[in-house]
Amino acid sequence: MWSTSTNAQNKENDSNKTATLGMTSAISTAFPKPVDIAKTLELTEALKPFDLFETEQELNHRLVILGKLYSLVKQWIKDTSIAKNIPESVAENVGGKIYTFGSYRLGVHNKGADIDALCVAPRHIFREDFFSSFYELLKQQEEVTDLRSVEEAFVPVMKMNFDGIEIDMLFARLDLKEIPDTMDLQDDLLLKKLDQKCVRSLNGCRVTDEILRLVPNIENFRLTLRAIKFWAKRHGIYSNVLGYLGGVSWAMLVARTCQLYPNAAPATLVHKFFLVFSQWKWPQPVLLKQPSSVNLGFTVWDPRVNVQDRYHLMPIITPAYPQQNSTFNVSASTRSIMVEEFKSGLQTTEEIMISKEPWEKLFEPPQFFLKYRHFIVLLVSANTAEDHLEWYGLVESKVRLLIGNLERNQYITLAHINPESFSVLESQKESNQHCVMWFIGLEFAKSEHLNIDLTYDIQTFIETVNKHALNINMFKEGMKLEARSVRRRQLVQYLSPSLIKRERKSSLTNKSGSNNGESKKRPSDQGTQEGENKKTRLSSEINSTYDDSSNTSGTLQCNDDSNSNISLNDIVNPTENISSTPPSHATTTAQSTQEAVCT
Numbered sequence: 001m002w003s004t005s006t007n008a009q010n011k012e013n014d015s016n017k018t019a020t021l022g023m024t025s026a027i028s029t030a031f032p033k034p035v036d037i038a039k040t041l042e043l044t045e046a047l048k049p050f051d052l053f054e055t056e057q058e059l060n061h062r063l064v065i066l067g068k069l070y071s072l073v074k075q076w077i078k079d080t081s082i083a084k085n086i087p088e089s090v091a092e093n094v095g096g097k098i099y100t101f102g103s104y105r106l107g108v109h110n111k112g113a114d115i116d117a118l119c120v121a122p123r124h125i126f127r128e129d130f131f132s133s134f135y136e137l138l139k140q141q142e143e144v145t146d147l148r149s150v151e152e153a154f155v156p157v158m159k160m161n162f163d164g165i166e167i168d169m170l171f172a173r174l175d176l177k178e179i180p181d182t183m184d185l186q187d188d189l190l191l192k193k194l195d196q197k198c199v200r201s202l203n204g205c206r207v208t209d210e211i212l213r214l215v216p217n218i219e220n221f222r223l224t225l226r227a228i229k230f231w232a233k234r235h236g237i238y239s240n241v242l243g244y245l246g247g248v249s250w251a252m253l254v255a256r257t258c259q260l261y262p263n264a265a266p267a268t269l270v271h272k273f274f275l276v277f278s279q280w281k282w283p284q285p286v287l288l289k290q291p292s293s294v295n296l297g298f299t300v301w302d303p304r305v306n307v308q309d310r311y312h313l314m315p316i317i318t319p320a321y322p323q324q325n326s327t328f329n330v331s332a333s334t335r336s337i338m339v340e341e342f343k344s345g346l347q348t349t350e351e352i353m354i355s356k357e358p359w360e361k362l363f364e365p366p367q368f369f370l371k372y373r374h375f376i377v378l379l380v381s382a383n384t385a386e387d388h389l390e391w392y393g394l395v396e397s398k399v400r401l402l403i404g405n406l407e408r409n410q411y412i413t414l415a416h417i418n419p420e421s422f423s424v425l426e427s428q429k430e431s432n433q434h435c436v437m438w439f440i441g442l443e444f445a446k447s448e449h450l451n452i453d454l455t456y457d458i459q460t461f462i463e464t465v466n467k468h469a470l471n472i473n474m475f476k477e478g479m480k481l482e483a484r485s486v487r488r489r490q491l492v493q494y495l496s497p498s499l500i501k502r503e504r505k506s507s508l509t510n511k512s513g514s515n516n517g518e519s520k521k522r523p524s525d526q527g528t529q530e531g532e533n534k535k536t537r538l539s540s541e542i543n544s545t546y547d548d549s550s551n552t553s554g555t556l557q558c559n560d561d562s563n564s565n566i567s568l569n570d571i572v573n574p575t576e577n578i579s580s581t582p583p584s585h586a587t588t589t590a591q592s593t594q595e596a597v598c599t
């Protein structure tokens with residue numbers, strides 16, 4: 001938890017940390033003023049009611065579980081070594097270790113989050129051993145439930161619940177005789193001669209550790225990241241799989257902000273985060289350090305070399321070799337939604353910093369259902385809970401294809417997928433079915449009296465998902481994916497009255513809401529459920545009064561960066577390109593426009 005006393009201590013520790021941390025020097029090395037400290041305490045207080053932080057007891061429980069897992073790993077490696085004819089005296093010392101990564105390792109996990117862990121073993125212990133004998137050992141443990149292997153995944157993982165805590169456990173075999181307790185994973189040469197699966201499995205830990213090494217003040221980074229992750233979740237832009245950003249990408253954006261304002265307090269950092277990224281010239285990449293020059297033959301993100309990397313719209317590059325873009329799922333739609341959110345976050349934080357608004361304002365969810373007039377509802381159903389979990393995961397991983405189809409439709413200017421899924425109202429589903437819905441808000445080009453037929457876009461998507469499910473032998477009876485076009489007025493058929501009431505209520509108190517009064521009318525054009533089932537055709541009259549998103553870009557106010565070393569303009573300018581000779585789309589686009597902003 002952030003405190004003023006710790007900050008004073010940090011101030012002393014960091015007073016000489018004004019050297020370059022990252023790709024450029026800092027924008028401002030100013031230390032917090034009393035008002036920044038007060039705002040930071042207010043921020044901590046504003047986050048508390050949301051029950052994000054774990055108690056001391058809960059944190060200790062995690063440590064106990066990790067201790068037990070560690071003992072199990074050591075025992076298993078020793079027993080497996082002996083079974084492979086290694087003398088017992090040697091087997092005693094071959095070691096084996098557990099490292100954590102993800103939100104727990106970063107120190108920003110919410111109550112009930114999982115622990116992401118990596119088991120590292122010496123060279124005579126194989127992945128097959130991990131998924132057989134270690135699996136069996138875990139299975140015997142009383143505290144372990146819901147144990148399942150996902151061995152064929154891109155990053156193979158063993159999942160379990162260990163005494164109430166979800167664990168995702170990866171495996172990596174290093175080319176070493178033994179794994180000493182003191183070993184860390186920073187050395188790039190550890191990856192020499194490793195297979196792809198091991199390199200990918202090591203990547204999460206190496207990236208998390210590198211991020212922590214690259215921020216000037218870990219405690220300030222943590223509180224800022226907690227605030228940003230919570231804001232992103234509330235605003236429906238936290239999801240790697242749906243084309244927004246995932247935890248590690250948000251962590252890197254916050255880390256970059258911390259590098260640019262190395263001594264700033266978290267409240268200031270949250271504000272600066274929005275200032276920097278509302279103006280970032282995407283696709284200029286965000287980098288936390290100069291990419292490593294080591295070459296062990298693994299593919300790294302480099303638009304000069306890989307053609308596909310030139311099409312990444314919002315590159316945020318991991319800092320450990322082999323560096324990757326963590327946001328390759330981002331599309332034109334998701335990027336524009338995120339950029340609008342950055343702009344609106346800037347406006348809100350400017351008001352918060354001058355005490356015109358409280359921090360709570362930043363965490364208010366936007367009114368998704370009032371923002372659009374037309375939606376596509378995706379209904380995903382299955383017969384059993386187990387089937388549903390699998391089916392839901394598959395469909396979720398494919399929704400980006402539908403967004404891509406819609407983006408390519410010349411009449412659609414924005415297809416906005418809301419990552420929140422909703423239960424289907426009892427009145428709308430067949431008994432005993434497990435069924436949830438996603439909503440995609442649509443914005444159309446302003447043309448008069450246009451009939452838009454989305455049948456093809458939607459059908460292609462449904463066919464692709466069904467075909468894929470059949471190909472991987474996942475398809476089970478009862479698994480169903482439906483897409484319906486609905487108007488805003490028809491949402492009452494899908495959403496609970498309390499949710500609709502909540503959106504309407506907040507629209508009345510929100511001056512900038514996009515509600516034009518229509519949502520207060522009783523629905524008059526409700527089709528029958530059956531009729532709608534058959535219908536994937538959206539026939540809509542779109543005229544010039546079309547209800548656009550009312551987000552406006554934030555006005556910039558230049559303030560307190562008196563200790564500025566370089567300007568924000570220098571930062572959002574493409575000086576961070578990984579090469580000065582960039583023949584790529586990514587870099588040329590980044591260089592094409594530039595506007596003077598804040599110094």
Ligand SMILES: Nc1ncnc2c1ncn2[C@@H]1O[C@H](COP(=O)(O)OP(=O)(O)OP(=O)(O)O)[C@@H](O)[C@H]1O
Nearest residue numbers: 101102103104109110113114116204240246247248
């Ligand atoms: N689909 C993915 N693609 C790439 N990396 C992933 C993916 N899923 C998980 N990871 C890696 O595993 C780490 C842990 O993932 P996880 O889903 O547990 O998120 P998290 O950041 O720990 O947040 P949470 O608190 O929700 O668990 C991520 O930080 C990332 O490094």
Ligand SMILES: [Mg+2]
Nearest residue numbers: 102103114116
């Ligand atoms: Mg996690």
Ligand SMILES: [Mg+2]
Nearest residue numbers: 102114116168
């Ligand atoms: Mg996880």
